[in-house]
Amino acid sequence: MKALCEAAVEAALGAGADYADARAVSRRSQRVETKNGRVDALSDSESEGIGVRVLLGGAWGFACDRRISVEGAREAARRACDFASAAPGAHARALAPADPQTGSYRTPVSRDPFAVPLEEKVELCLRAEEALTSPDVTVRSAFVRARRELRLFVSSDGASLEQELVECGGGIDAVATRDGLYQLRSYPSAHGGSSAQAGWEYVEALGLAEEAPRVAEQAAALLRADRCPAGQTTVVVDAEQMQLQVHESVGHPTELDRIYGTEAAYAGTSFLGPDDLGTLRYGSEHMNVTADPTTPLGLGSYGFDDEGVPAQRQPIVRDGVLRGLLTSRETAARIGSGSGGSMRADGWSRMPLVRMSNLHLEPGQGSFEELLDGIDSGIYLETNKSWSIDDKRLNFQFGTQIAWEIRNGQLGRMLRDATYTGVTPVFWGSLERVAGPETWRMHGLTNCGKGQPGQFAHVSHGASPARFRDVQVGVST
Amino acid sequence: MSASELAERVLELARGRGELEVVVQRERSSLARFAASEVHQPTLVDDTVVQLTILREGRTGSASTNGTGDEHLARLVERAATAAASGTPEQGLGLTPPAPLPDVAGFDEATAALSAGDLAELAGAAIGGTGDLDAYGFVTSGDCELVVRSSAGVEAAQRFTDVTVLSIAAGAGVSGYATRSSWASGDVDPAAVGRESAEKAQRTSDAADLEPASYRAVLEPYALGELLQWFAYSAFNGLAFAEERGYLAGRLGDRVFDPKVSIADDALDPRGLPKAFDFEGTPKARVPLVEEGVARGVAWDRVTAARAGVRSTGHALPLSSRSFGPLPLALSVAPGEAASIDELVELVGDGVYVTRLHYLGVVDPREGILTGMTRDGTFRIRDGKVAEPLVNLRFTVSVPELLSEVPGLTREVALVNQSDFYDERYPFGALVPALATARFAVTGTGSGPGL
Numbered sequence: 001m002k003a004l005c006e007a008a009v010e011a012a013l014g015a016g017a018d019y020a021d022a023r024a025v026s027r028r029s030q031r032v033e034t035k036n037g038r039v040d041a042l043s044d045s046e047s048e049g050i051g052v053r054v055l056l057g058g059a060w061g062f063a064c065d066r067r068i069s070v071e072g073a074r075e076a077a078r079r080a081c082d083f084a085s086a087a088p089g090a091h092a093r094a095l096a097p098a099d100p101q102t103g104s105y106r107t108p109v110s111r112d113p114f115a116v117p118l119e120e121k122v123e124l125c126l127r128a129e130e131a132l133t134s135p136d137v138t139v140r141s142a143f144v145r146a147r148r149e150l151r152l153f154v155s156s157d158g159a160s161l162e163q164e165l166v167e168c169g170g171g172i173d174a175v176a177t178r179d180g181l182y183q184l185r186s187y188p189s190a191h192g193g194s195s196a197q198a199g200w201e202y203v204e205a206l207g208l209a210e211e212a213p214r215v216a217e218q219a220a221a222l223l224r225a226d227r228c229p230a231g232q233t234t235v236v237v238d239a240e241q242m243q244l245q246v247h248e249s250v251g252h253p254t255e256l257d258r259i260y261g262t263e264a265a266y267a268g269t270s271f272l273g274p275d276d277l278g279t280l281r282y283g284s285e286h287m288n289v290t291a292d293p294t295t296p297l298g299l300g301s302y303g304f305d306d307e308g309v310p311a312q313r314q315p316i317v318r319d320g321v322l323r324g325l326l327t328s329r330e331t332a333a334r335i336g337s338g339s340g341g342s343m344r345a346d347g348w349s350r351m352p353l354v355r356m357s358n359l360h361l362e363p364g365q366g367s368f369e370e371l372l373d374g375i376d377s378g379i380y381l382e383t384n385k386s387w388s389i390d391d392k393r394l395n396f397q398f399g400t401q402i403a404w405e406i407r408n409g410q411l412g413r414m415l416r417d418a419t420y421t422g423v424t425p426v427f428w429g430s431l432e433r434v435a436g437p438e439t440w441r442m443h444g445l446t447n448c449g450k451g452q453p454g455q456f457a458h459v460s461h462g463a464s465p466a467r468f469r470d471v472q473v474g475v476s477t
Numbered sequence: 478m479s480a481s482e483l484a485e486r487v488l489e490l491a492r493g494r495g496e497l498e499v500v501v502q503r504e505r506s507s508l509a510r511f512a513a514s515e516v517h518q519p520t521l522v523d524d525t526v527v528q529l530t531i532l533r534e535g536r537t538g539s540a541s542t543n544g545t546g547d548e549h550l551a552r553l554v555e556r557a558a559t560a561a562a563s564g565t566p567e568q569g570l571g572l573t574p575p576a577p578l579p580d581v582a583g584f585d586e587a588t589a590a591l592s593a594g595d596l597a598e599l600a601g602a603a604i605g606g607t608g609d610l611d612a613y614g615f616v617t618s619g620d621c622e623l624v625v626r627s628s629a630g631v632e633a634a635q636r637f638t639d640v641t642v643l644s645i646a647a648g649a650g651v652s653g654y655a656t657r658s659s660w661a662s663g664d665v666d667p668a669a670v671g672r673e674s675a676e677k678a679q680r681t682s683d684a685a686d687l688e689p690a691s692y693r694a695v696l697e698p699y700a701l702g703e704l705l706q707w708f709a710y711s712a713f714n715g716l717a718f719a720e721e722r723g724y725l726a727g728r729l730g731d732r733v734f735d736p737k738v739s740i741a742d743d744a745l746d747p748r749g750l751p752k753a754f755d756f757e758g759t760p761k762a763r764v765p766l767v768e769e770g771v772a773r774g775v776a777w778d779r780v781t782a783a784r785a786g787v788r789s790t791g792h793a794l795p796l797s798s799r800s801f802g803p804l805p806l807a808l809s810v811a812p813g814e815a816a817s818i819d820e821l822v823e824l825v826g827d828g829v830y831v832t833r834l835h836y837l838g839v840v841d842p843r844e845g846i847l848t849g850m851t852r853d854g855t856f857r858i859r860d861g862k863v864a865e866p867l868v869n870l871r872f873t874v875s876v877p878e879l880l881s882e883v884p885g886l887t888r889e890v891a892l893v894n895q896s897d898f899y900d901e902r903y904p905f906g907a908l909v910p911a912l913a914t915a916r917f918a919v920t921g922t923g924s925g926p927g928l
Contacts, residue, residue: 088601
């Protein structure tokens with residue numbers, strides 16, 4: 001496949017491209033889902049092809065071909081050049097310099113997830129799901145997944161890279177219904193469990209069956225819980241919901257392509273400007289966020305991004321001040337600093353975009369109990385249920401699967417249908433405390449959407465529970 | 478090898494492994510995405526995906542590949558057979574029986590023949606339409622084929638085209654939105670889309686704040702289409718219905734909306750993006766969902782229907798999305814009596830005017846509660862006329878409540894594209910009028926128009 005990439009780059013340069021890169025990707029994905037004691041889905045998919053990106057006369061072109069052949073590679077290069085030649089507009093795109101990289105990167109794996117028999121995967125799901133059995137739980141479901149992706153990258157700058165990324169994960173959901181009420185509890189995370197770049201040992205360590213009784217019990221208990229009251233109060237947000245909060249209100253706004261408006265037609269833009277770097281107060285002094293594609297087990301980990309730039313750990317917010325942005329070589333050139341490193345494409349048939357890799361809220365100090373200390377009255381929010389945020393990533397409204405009242409520093413009655421809303425810098429400005437490293441958890445999600453045509457990115461976020469004051473909760477119609 | 482020949486080849490290779498269903502999706506598409514009036518992300522895709530599902534002794538397994546050589550197909554058969562052998566047995570599922578397919582429109586030679594250069598030209602026209610304002614959006618066209626063949630005798634094949642132009646015209650503190658879709662490129666005028674977005678944008682400067690409260694409102698087709706798409710995910714989904722998490726569960730036969738509201742799924746309508754069958758080969762038909770405000774039905778696929786003891790309505794999704802449940806991907810809202818949107822604005826009198834929505838989320842599927850933001854053209858309505866522009870509004874609405882009192886709908890309906898083109902291309906959209914509602918719950922405010 002490396003020879004195909006080289007042929008594509010050569011063909012693109014021959015057709016007049018000033019710069020070209022080619023990515024050949026071979027991906028295999030497997031998924032097992034069980035529901036109420038039976039296998040609901042069992043699928044195994046393969047996809048391979050080559051994507052060729054060219055810069056010609058300052059205009060981008062990108063074309064792809066599923067054929068793993070020299071003919072397909074050259075054809076894609078030619079089509080990409082044809083489009084770039086015809087692209088409307090006055091183009092003056094440039095790339096930040098990057099040292100040409102050669103090398104490889106592989107996910108460390110103890111047990112290859114594709115060597116695990118399907119029967120074992122089915123059994124694991126059925127066992128976990130069986131443990132969700134409870135009188136009011138009407139839908140029990142479990143799933144496991146695995147993906148292996150081989151990526152080869154060659155650029156006209158001299159980069160030649162090979163990466164093999166292996167990931168797997170799983171999760172369980174319990175749906176409880178009664179008298180027209182519907183409640184959901186999930187583990188280890190909502191909206192597709194949690195995945196990591198790792199071997200099957202990650203899935204085994206999730207302890208799906210062990211956690212299931214608690215998940216089922218809480219789903220059933222929510223049917224009898226009071227609705228979260230409305231008002232302004234102190235909230236403690238659990239590690240998992242904090243991960244979503246970081247993703248939506250820090251990750252996306254700090255993508256420099258959004259700041260420049262290139263995502264305006266779909267996901268939106270950002271309240272940040274390029275000049276805010278180094279000066280904008282994003283939140284309180286307790287806020288520290290780091291982008292780190294080198295995180296072990298991180299679903300967004302890589303050796304090199306899809307422009308061939310080496311993975312690098314980067315502070316995004318330090319002591320509440322904006323210190324970094326997620327960039328590509330093109331956007332880095334526009335702000336005149338950095339070399340990119342955050343470009344990722346979904347498979348072979350999509351153009352790379354500025355994406356999050358692994359983005360973490362750094363831990364503070366103290367235990368969860370210490371986080372509750374001193375709160376006379378508040379709400380503890382756990383596990384995302386719904387999310388929405390405006391196009392500039394300012395006004396957000398999130399719902400959680402479960403909540404508890406906090407009274408005099410202790411958790412009290414369970415609450416259902418909790419929501420909270422805020423405006424990004426105001427909310428982060430009200431951050432009073434982040435719990436310590438022992439409470440820090442990381443989950444990997446597979447449904448981060450961006451781009452047209454749409455692309456899914458797999459990213460991880462780590463966070464500890466955190467405390468915010470004066471937050472509006474209990475939004476109703 | 479054609480898509481049908483490819484499906485036949487897989488059936489041959491897998492013969493004797495059990496009951497077989499093969500789905501082939503072929504895509505040749507182009508998407509020219511632009512920002513700041515320049516194309517910055519062009520994507521030209523050429524792909525063919527083959528999916529094989531094997532049912533053996535009540536166990537089901539599936540596999541897919543985009544390799545079409547015999548070695549790829551042989552591996553596909555082995556992987557599907559291994560998957561099928563690992564399943565749990567379930568009786569009564571069976572394959573879709575063969576049935577006559579409806580004749581539908583949906584393919585246009587001129588659209589299929591669009592080259593990369595043609596697409597660049599169309600993008601240039603859309604960009605030119607925004608005049609002095611910068612253009613953000615895309616032009617896309619696709620030439621796709623869907624084939625379903627099975628050992629039960631299903632032989633379904635359809636080639637369809639689609640084209641969409643979307644434009645946000647934006648400048649400092651202003652932005653406006655417009656989009657058009659069709660299965661024939663000749664029906665879409667990119668420059669007109671650009672102009673419409675610019676005209677809207679020019680009215681959005683100096684946007685005012687708004688106090689959160691329930692307002693009367695006019696929703697343009699763009700806004701109503703997106704709201705119903707998100708509501709439909711659970712409300713009209715047979716799986717969500719069966720699992721009692723959709724709004725219509727336990728409410729069939731009840732009056733759920735204003736009598737002026739009728740909603741069907743109609744993939745046969747040539748004004749939409751017509752389809753003759755679903756991903757299991759079940760023929761498409763018009764399926765009433767809500768008639769004159771009364772809940773009538775939901776969408777089913779083969780498996781969810783079998784388990785519920787009803788018949789498939791032809792709403793199976795692609796295999797990769799099947800666990801989501803069957804969805805109506807051709808929503809069609811019956812028109813009303815209003816001759817224009819201006820007439821709806823008069824009916825509302827005092828309220829808000831919403832062009833489009835952004836980033837919806839399902840707060841409570843059982844009660845049909847959604848949240849999201851308005852964007853790129855939100856205005857106050859005063860004295861029966863569109864008045865000053867507003868900042869983007871956060872709304873948190875119960876869709877049944879929003880549709881419980883509908884002063885009117887327009888006579889004209891628009892096709893609103895509802896595909897974001899993830900995974901393999903399968904264009905779909907809704908036919909919707911503009912609608913006036915007496916209840917639109919604004920629960921907060923966000924940023925202003927513009928970038």
